[in-house]
């Protein structure tokens with residue numbers, strides 16, 4: 001259950017690869033009609049890149065105070081005091097001190113059903129995007145412990 005759970009739900013890293021992708025498309029090779037060349041090699045890749053970037057989670061500013069209140073119901077499983085779960089036999093990921101964008105992405109994925117887990121989907125579905133941002137702001141502000 002724990003395995004890989006810090007990787008799932010993360011957006012693809014575009015930053016470093018983007019110029020390489022673009023230059024592959026833009027590289028002059030076989031002769032095509034000029035208008036086609038512009039459309040196919042520059043505009044289309046640029047448009048899909050822009051779409052991909054827009055799909056990245058926006059760095060919404062969350063209200064940590066509200067997030068703290070909302071997280072109250074979560075502490076039964078994600079025991080925040082020592083960032084371990086409340087039940088020794090029930091493994092739950094550590095969410096305190098996590099990266100804010102990661103938390104937003106994880107909760108949004110549960111909400112959309114892209115990431116499947118009955119309890120977490122039910123939890124996330126009850127929140128608005130703003131409330132998810134608030135929770136992420138609170139959790140990421142909690143100091144990390146071992």
Ligand code: HEC
Nearest residue numbers: 001005006073074077092093095103106117119120123135
């Ligand atoms: C009944 C126990 C339970 C409750 C209550 C619960 N969670 Fe979870 N949570 C889990 C489990 C189990 C997972 C791991 C599920 C999986 O494998 O995807 C998880 C996963 C997560 C993750 C993803 C962590 C990661 O490392 O990817 C986040 C974020 C999260 N929970 C936040 C919350 C928030 C916020 C609440 C309260 C609104 C909450 N949880 C309530 C059990 C719970």
